[in-house]
Amino acid sequence: MNAMAEENANAAPAIPASKQGNNTRPGPDSQSVTKRLQTELMQLMMSPAPGVSAFPTSDDNMLSWTATIEGPEDTPYTGLTMKLAFEFPSNYPYAPPTVLFKTPIYHPNVDFSGRICLDILKDKWTAAYNTQTVLLSLQSLLGEPNNSSPLNGEAAELWDNDPAEFQRKVTARHKDIDDE
């Protein structure tokens, strides 16, 4: 279990590169990706989950979305709103989207560039996941970090041993960003 978690941590910084690699594989064409993403968008709008939302960043590119997560109650992130960027590969949903925190966030499983260590975005991805399930997983990650494979070791340490200092760092690092 631990070994696998470590692997994830090491693999994390390589996300952008591997995304390019995916495009060279014979995969579903952009038409079927677009169709799938339209279905997902419809689902997000018809039955929105509390605290999460997502929408394509621009009209002409269905493969790039902006999402928001509200910090869950009773966590250091309560009251904060985080923005994220989703990039869907051309063979989505057979490969995971690349997800980055755009809002600066202090969290054991997120590094200072916003890259996320979450197994379902890496080797545990299945085509049965979608944007909404990813957002809900990330929301729960905010309240329950996986401290066995931290990207930010200091945050993992403070989460376990000094909640007050952790809260202070979260608040200090958070900065609302403008819509792009």
Place this chain on the structure above:
Amino acid sequence: MEDQDPHGMAAQQAAAKEYQPDLPNYLVGDKMPSSAITEEYAKADATYVEKTIALPGQYSHYRPVQGDGNCGWRGKFDPSKTFSRRSIGFAYFEKLIEAGGAQIESECNRLIGMNSMLTDIGGYAFELYEDWADDFISCLREVGSHAGTPMAHALLFQKWNDGPATAGYIYYMRLLAATYLKANADTYDPFIADSAGIHGYCQHSIEMVNREIEHLGITALVNVLLKPVNMVLEIAYLDRSPGSQVNKYRLPEEANNLSESSLGPIIYLLYRPDHYDILYREPQPLSIQVHRVNSVSDNAGIAPIHEDPNAFGAMDLASLAMIPGFTESMPIRPSNVGHQGKMPQHDPWVQSFAMPVSTPTPPMVAPPSNPSLSPHSAMGPSQPPPPPSEASSGMMTAAPECTIRFSALQYQYDGGNSGPVEPFQVTTSTFKNSVWNRAHFGNPDFHPEEWSPEDENMDGRLGVAKRRGSKRD
């Protein structure tokens, strides 16, 4: 600094990321005779050779389905690493086409009826799977509308070679299998070692895009897709396990004890480690039927290549005939039965060839003072292939003073001593470097040297003897 180094770690990692293995340009290939597999394994391990030789007698044709063992180590996504489902899915469509349009229509209705099961038991949102289910069913329906015409198979072939589309078909099959396992969780939970149970297994194995099918997944797929239409899956395992034939196993399990004629359509798969191809039994002549009914495990007699009496005649005879005078003794002539018609032309040719060669021979023979070396040292590149080495040394002791080496008499003597089957065993370096050696690239019958355990033993013995000798010195 290190980044500049073209051989550095970073550069190698980048190269590894760029690397694309050479993949065949099909997902599902053309049907071909399964003797192609025998040829493919001709140079492999003896177990494989034996099993693949027997294979064409059991399954006349096969269809390669793309496999890819390359994606795992990089953790790179690859929708094509689902070839077992691809094989099963393709063969399932094929069998339905053979069953006819009515069967296809009822199968479509059955699959549509399973949608509610996917939602209620599988726990998959309708929005998630509706496209996959639609594509799968409409593909089946479209192909089915041509059932009974060659068009149906052509269309099927085209559909299952369309990468983006098949990714969807295959994922739909995954969801069906996962739903079946969840519906029968009580039965299958005990098979799952970790505490996540069957739901965890579905999530971490069946639903994973780049995860190859395991036994449980195959069982589920058979039960959900094949069994309701009375189809049986038979897997032939081509591996290194002992035995002269591939091991066969049928799903559902109860089909193993039943005779083939009492079963519905059978889908045959050939399993090789990490790879499944589709096998076929074409309608066979009566003799095969007899084999089937009597025993499934003993029909090796159908295609034993090495027992074909013509095989040696065709291959070796021509080269043997190059040896002047050899045809006179010709102990292998009986094996040439199949080529009787050619023999009259053979003999005169050999005769005329023997004359010029034997005449200039004497000057080239080594002086009698060194009789033990003469057959070897005189062997120039233009010489005809020599007789077996053991035989020639035996010949030397029997007739040490003979000056003409290739006389009919000698060969007659030879033939009595050793079989005529291995004419090229001479091991002098002169011969080895000549085009007369079959292992020489210039030889028209070029064939690389092969290692065999017997040779090893013999060399070993010689080596020991030599070493002992040198120690004494």
